[in-house]
Amino acid sequence: MLEAVVAVLDRCLGWTRRRSVTIAASTCFVAGLATVFSFND
Amino acid sequence: MATIGVGSIWKFPYEVGANGSGAFVLVYVLGIVLVVPPHMLAEFAIGHRGKSDAATSMETVAGEEAVTKRWGVFGFLGAATSFLILSFYAVVGGWTLTYAVDTLVRGLPPDPVAVSDHFDSMLGSPSPTALFQALFLCAVALVVIRGVQRGIESSMKILMSLMTLLLVALAVYSMKNGDASRTMRFLFVPDFDELSGRGVLDALGLGFFLIGVGLGILITYAAYSPTKANLKTVAVTSVVADTVISLIAGLAVFPVVFANDLDPPSGPGLVFESLPIAFATMPSGRRSPCWRQ
Numbered sequence: 001m002l003e004a005v006v007a008v009l010d011r012c013l014g015w016t017r018r019r020s021v022t023i024a025a026s027t028c029f030v031a032g033l034a035t036v037f038s039f040n041d
Numbered sequence: 042m043a044t045i046g047v048g049s050i051w052k053f054p055y056e057v058g059a060n061g062s063g064a065f066v067l068v069y070v071l072g073i074v075l076v077v078p079p080h081m082l083a084e085f086a087i088g089h090r091g092k093s094d095a096a097t098s099m100e101t102v103a104g105e106e107a108v109t110k111r112w113g114v115f116g117f118l119g120a121a122t123s124f125l126i127l128s129f130y131a132v133v134g135g136w137t138l139t140y141a142v143d144t145l146v147r148g149l150p151p152d153p154v155a156v157s158d159h160f161d162s163m164l165g166s167p168s169p170t171a172l173f174q175a176l177f178l179c180a181v182a183l184v185v186i187r188g189v190q191r192g193i194e195s196s197m198k199i200l201m202s203l204m205t206l207l208l209v210a211l212a213v214y215s216m217k218n219g220d221a222s223r224t225m226r227f228l229f230v231p232d233f234d235e236l237s238g239r240g241v242l243d244a245l246g247l248g249f250f251l252i253g254v255g256l257g258i259l260i261t262y263a264a265y266s267p268t269k270a271n272l273k274t275v276a277v278t279s280v281v282a283d284t285v286i287s288l289i290a291g292l293a294v295f296p297v298v299f300a301n302d303l304d305p306p307s308g309p310g311l312v313f314e315s316l317p318i319a320f321a322t323m324p325s326g327r328r329s330p331c332w333r334q
Contacts, residue, residue, distance in 0.1 A: 001127040002185045003193060004257040007094035007264075008120040018186055024124070025182040029175055031128035036135075036171050039164035 002028070047130050048251040050208065051312050053287040054294040056247050058305035063229050064236040065244050066291075073248035073284055078276050080254045085272040088263025095119045095257030098264060119257030126256065131181070135174030136313060139163055142173070149321040153301045156317045160310045189265050208286065212293040215319050219296025227299070228291050251283050293319070 002024060009020035057065055090105075091098025096116030103112040143159070150156045163170060184192045216224070253259060263272070290312075297315040298305055307314060 001123040001130065001253075001256065001258060002181055003189060004095060004120045004123040004261045005127070006185060007261045008096050008117065008257070011094045011097050017188070021182050021186045025178045025185075028124060028128045028131060029171075029178050031125065032131045032174055032178075033167075033171060035129040035132045036167045036174060039167075039170075 047133055049283055049287040050204075050290045051133055051309070053247065053251065054291050054315075055307075055309055055311040056243060057228070057291055058295075058298070058311050059308065060236065060240040060243055061306065062232040062235040063227065064231040064233045065240055066228055066288075067231045068236065068241050068244035069247055070284060072245040073252065073280055076245060077248045077252050077254060078280055080249070081252060081259055081276040081279065082272060084254065084259035085263040085266075085276060088260035089266055089270070089272060091260070092264045094264070095260040098260050116257055116260065119255055119260070123256040123258060131174050131178045132170065133309070134177035134181075135170055135172075136163065138173040138177055139169060140313065140317070144317075144320075149317050151321070153303060153314070153318055157310075157314050159317075160313050164310075189262070205286065208289050208293060211316070211319060212289045214323065215293045215296040218300070218322060219319070220299035221296050223299040224292065224295040227295055227305070228288070251287060252279060 002021065005024045005028075006017065006020045009015050009024060010017060013020075015023070057069075087098050087102050088095070091101040093101065094116065096113045099116040100110040100113035103110050150159050184196050186192065249255060266272070266275070294312055294315050295305070297303070297319045298311070301315075301318055303311075303315055303318075305311070
């Protein structure tokens, strides 16, 4: 799934693969925190 | 093979458990055999012809067919959906890592109640969950950063083989030591009275979800396929492999669920509340210093 996002970032923003992966994975982590805290009643 | 993963092992059993019968499995199988392959082939064809990411491939193919390049927006939407799904898949991956580390350090819980308490306690502790979610994403990033062929493809060859072996061994063990007859009835004897309209939609949606249709993934991977690749064979192989792995996951989980009077519709925690019981009952399965709540 990360590859689909990274491929779009590589192509559309002209970023290096390393940069695309780092930013996509970091943003994904932040977005996932919503899931983590949603289980914390 | 990249389509097989967390969904087959984690989501399939809990969706079947929640929707309660072989009728759900039958609709899922019919959907994944009859409805999903045409969509897969369409995505493969777009990626194979566009030779780029999901958005650019859709723009390219639309341009070649003299229709508006705004079709590329759907490629972006697919990638955005992948991003959102990965954000919560990473949490499930983090749960798995938490269990692995807990098992190494503290051993497996002694009984089904302790397993359930452990899962609830993990959900109520966001800091460790976030830490393991980050570790999971770091591992994924390290693989993806190496590229499709050197990173994803080469690691998949090893990891998928290992996962399949472990899952088959676990299914055989569960069927032998759990409630096999009730599992077979539950999974393979359709009871259409238990299947609602919503259940039919869930079963069809599950097929799309597990294969990864509409997420830009198939377009992205097809861009790397050789010019003379047989896309039909790839689609059929993916559908068969994904369905078989999902059913094997069901055979690994439900015998334990029924043998220990667990609740099949217990939701996303089903796998995390049943497999530890199977592991704990294996020979040497509870070799650990102690289990602390």
